[in-house]
Amino acid sequence: MKHKPSTQASYAAILLCISSLAMPAHAQFAKPEDAIKYRKAALTVMGAHFGRVAAMASGRAPYDAKAAAENAALAETMSKLPWAAFPEGSDKGETKAKSEIWTDKARFAEAADKLQVEMSKLTVAARVGTLDALKPAVASVGGTCKNCHDNFRQ
Amino acid sequence: MKHKPSTQASYAAILLCISSLAMPAHAQFAKPEDAIKYRKAALTVMGAHFGRVAAMASGRAPYDAKAAAENAALAETMSKLPWAAFPEGSDKGETKAKSEIWTDKARFAEAADKLQVEMSKLTVAARVGTLDALKPAVASVGGTCKNCHDNFRQ
Numbered sequence: 116m117k118h119k120p121s122t123q124a125s126y127a128a129i130l131l132c133i134s135s136l137a138m139p140a141h142a143q144f145a146k147p148e149d150a151i152k153y154r155k156a157a158l159t160v161m162g163a164h165f166g167r168v169a170a171m172a173s174g175r176a177p178y179d180a181k182a183a184a185e186n187a188a189l190a191e192t193m194s195k196l197p198w199a200a201f202p203e204g205s206d207k208g209e210t211k212a213k214s215e216i217w218t219d220k221a222r223f224a225e226a227a228d229k230l231q232v233e234m235s236k237l238t239v240a241a242r243v244g245t246l247d248a249l250k251p252a253v254a255s256v257g258g259t260c261k262n263c264h265d266n267f268r269q
Numbered sequence: 270m271k272h273k274p275s276t277q278a279s280y281a282a283i284l285l286c287i288s289s290l291a292m293p294a295h296a297q298f299a300k301p302e303d304a305i306k307y308r309k310a311a312l313t314v315m316g317a318h319f320g321r322v323a324a325m326a327s328g329r330a331p332y333d334a335k336a337a338a339e340n341a342a343l344a345e346t347m348s349k350l351p352w353a354a355f356p357e358g359s360d361k362g363e364t365k366a367k368s369e370i371w372t373d374k375a376r377f378a379e380a381a382d383k384l385q386v387e388m389s390k391l392t393v394a395a396r397v398g399t400l401d402a403l404k405p406a407v408a409s410v411g412g413t414c415k416n417c418h419d420n421f422r423q
Contacts (some may be wrong), residue, residue, distance in 0.1 A: 143330070149317075152313060153313060154316075155310070156309070156313035156314050157310070159309065159310035160310045160311050160314060160347075163303075163307050176297070189346075192346060196314065196343075268405060
């Protein structure tokens, strides 16, 4: 089946949007160690902000709806960033990345996508403004963190 | 001069908004080394995204209006984060922070504010969609980076 040029152009535009959403940074790293430093930094910042929301969900920190929403939004923003920073050759050096990231790219991409989806749900849940809405969304994000660490981090 | 209670309440609300804008993370760090790791990570991510915009402004990378706007927005978001992560006691350890950060807090806060203001101008300039608009805004941000590093980083 042959698509009309205009339809093909639409497909191209949609694909461009998707890749842009998944990789907003148009990441460029001169050296593998730059990519490693960047992705670790992005994950550190993401972890700090998600951690603040998780602390509220678990009762380790007092619930503050505004702070929960702000931290969730930041964690979601950060969740989009690390994935462009796993270029070929960045499996060596100061990194705990397992080789499976490069040998099973499809599964790694799926895990990265899953995290971003759950993070966007967390932002929505945090905006509801109740602990009851927050808790299951935090648990879902936590599950994706653990799953990815189990499979792709030494 | 005595303000009416309602006016005082408005002032309080405005001050709350300002402090919230300057410190959206409501940062909480269990240990000084957590704060150090976080602020270095936030500055690394900020530097990476600002660096991509700066590379376009200087001609080291091809100009891409969409990428410039995205990276500027990310750099602006990141520029708000590090400042809550300089608690007392975090001057020791894996940090290049000078003691002046804590002995001259007002000047450090002013430098941090200045960066955030110039970053927000950069985002606006990047959205214009021309290199001519981008260049002076990049230079202004670069000036605040250098000034802060000269004064507050070893």
